[in-house]
Amino acid sequence: MSDSPVITDVKVIPVTGYDSMLLNIAGAHSCFFSRVLLVITDSAGHSGVGEIPATQVVQKILQNAAPYLIGQKITRLNALVAELHQRDLRDEHPDMQPFPQARAWDLERHYNAVAAVEAALLDLMGQFLNEPVAELLGAGKQRDEVPVLGYLFYIADRQRADMPYQPGRQDQHPWYHLRHQQAMGIDEVVRLAEAAQDRYGFKDFKLKGGVQRGETEIETAIALKKRFPEARVTVDPNASWSLDQAITLCRGMGDVLSYVEDPCGAENGYSGRETLAEFKRATGLPVATNMIANDWRQLNHALQLNAIDIPLADPHFWTMRSAATIGQLCHEWRLTMGCHSNNHFDISLAMLAHLGASAPGDITSFDTHWIWQDGQYLTKEPLQIREGKISLPDKPGFGIELDWEKVEAANRLYNSLPVKDRDDTVPMQYLIDGWQFNPKQATLLR
Ligand SMILES: O=C([O-])[C@@H](O)[C@@H](O)[C@H](O)[C@@H](O)C(=O)[O-]
Ligand SMILES: [Mg+2]
Structure with missing residues (x-):
């Protein structure tokens, strides 16, 4: 023993x-x-x-x-x-x-x-x-560097909220200032992408959608692709578009969108897996999801329907080892491994770096919100994003030490904090009085 x-x-x-x-x-x-x-x-x-x-x-x-x-x-x-x-x-x-x-x-x-x-x-x-x-995961370490994408958001005017949002710093790289300023227009989002690219060397970009008119979000994606022609660009409206709208917006966009993330979801008695399968057939575009294939049974149904190409296997709900298994399955089954993210500290950055390092074959750049938090370290030597990649430390375990x-x-x-759990409705109500969530209505279309 x-x-x-x-x-x-x-x-x-x-x-x-x-x-x-x-x-x-x-x-x-x-x-x-x-x-x-x-x-x-x-x-x-x-x-x-x-x-x-x-x-x-x-x-x-x-x-x-x-x-x-x-x-x-x-x-x-x-x-x-x-x-x-x-x-x-x-x-x-x-x-x-x-x-x-x-x-x-x-x-x-x-x-x-x-x-x-x-x-x-x-x-x-x-x-x-x-x-x-x-x-210790999947097929063992496959690579020393894991590609991650520049995860872009539309940013609201923080000064309209009576909350202690940070103003940003002007004595550092422009990214650390820009990430706190309003960015609602196409040019402003492209400017954000340029700053993030300059700071972190990203090759690929994702735009969080479901916020403005779908047409505006697609135009933003087109502008990003124009500015970064080599980039894999994607949009994620979190299933807020209807199937018809998603098809209209995305059909013929293969030269702009390398894949689309959760363009539509459940509607009119059809499940999200069914509508994504129809979307894929109608547009020919690869589909990524963190909404309808989040456990083994859901994944099985999604694959039987040919609804997805890129499972975004987040280790924070799949667990590291199950997410690594998905990486192996993707490789064997000609799917593409990706990873979903939420705002996180540098411990999660290490978790996703080790997960990505264990995935065999080609993977798509992993999502990470880290650029919005970079600088708020909880470890002594945080992993860094350079040239659009996170390098694995040459150390045992995750290779990190808590500070x-x-x-x-x-x-x-x-x-x-008086309120502990996340609730995006509360800050939103500073922007639109009485705002309530509607999964099928873009945030600002009220
Ligand atoms: O951080 C956000 O606002 C995202 O919308 C997040 O909550 C999602 O879970 C995620 O990033 C996604 O890809 O759907
Ligand atoms: Mg998503």
Whole structure:
């Protein structure tokens, strides 16, 4: 039997940072975004860490899992994660509410909690074996650098909200100023892309849509492609367009859009998987999703219908190892591996870097919101995006070390917030009085 270290401590730490007033179909991002860190310590003196989206329910789930984890060997990683999945920790939380309708595409459930446990244990296993996490996933480490895209948003005028949005800094690269300023016009978004490209070297871009008229969003994509002819450009309206509208907007756009992300969704008695299949047939454009293929059963239905080409396998709800398995399946089945994102800190940046490094064959540039948070580090030597790629550190585990002073400060900020869970409706109501979410109506068309 192995001399596996055993788990000696489990810490659940909610942390908050600052964000810009980014628009999406659910409203406007608050000036704050929150995440949960799970830090697991073992008897060898190592600490492993995972990061997931913050909700109060997920924190309770993790706190309840802690006594069960303490005393377990870290080499029981597979069994521990399987057991947590099977227990379906929701059952132990009758107070757990379904995710608010406004963010129906973001999977919460207990998978986020299991993903955090698995990530922290993988980090510990990597340190125990003296191997990077990427070597413990899928087919092992395939690459040292992972391509990521420039994730662009329309940005609202923060000065219209009575919230402490940051003004941005003018003593650094222009990106760090521009990312806080209003950007609603096509030229302004192209300017944002130029600054992001200059700072991070992006090759590819994604525009978050579902905000303005579909025609305006397509014109923005055309302008981005004109400015960056070599880029893979995509738009993601989060299924807010009808099938007919999506086809009208995207048909014949193959020279602009390399793929389209969730152009349409469920409507008139047809599921999102069915409408995406029809969209693909009508336009011939590849489709990516983080909305209708988010567990194995959904993925199976999506593939049977030939509804998607690019599953965006986010390790924060798929878990690192299941997302890595999707990477392997994509390679074998001639699909393309991609990765969904939300606002995140630098621990998640490391998670997606190791995931991407383990994916065999060609992958499409991973999504990351990191450029909106860059500078708010919780680790001592954060991974960096250079030339549109994240380089893996030559270190065991995730290769990161928490900066505890920064973590404690981010935790104090979280504790000071009167409202803890994300709700994009609240900032949006500063822009449009009484604004309410409608999954089929662009944010500003009220
Ligand atoms: O950050 C956002 O506003 C995004 O809209 C996010 O919540 C989505 O989950 C995501 O990025 C997506 O690709 O759908
Ligand atoms: Mg999406």
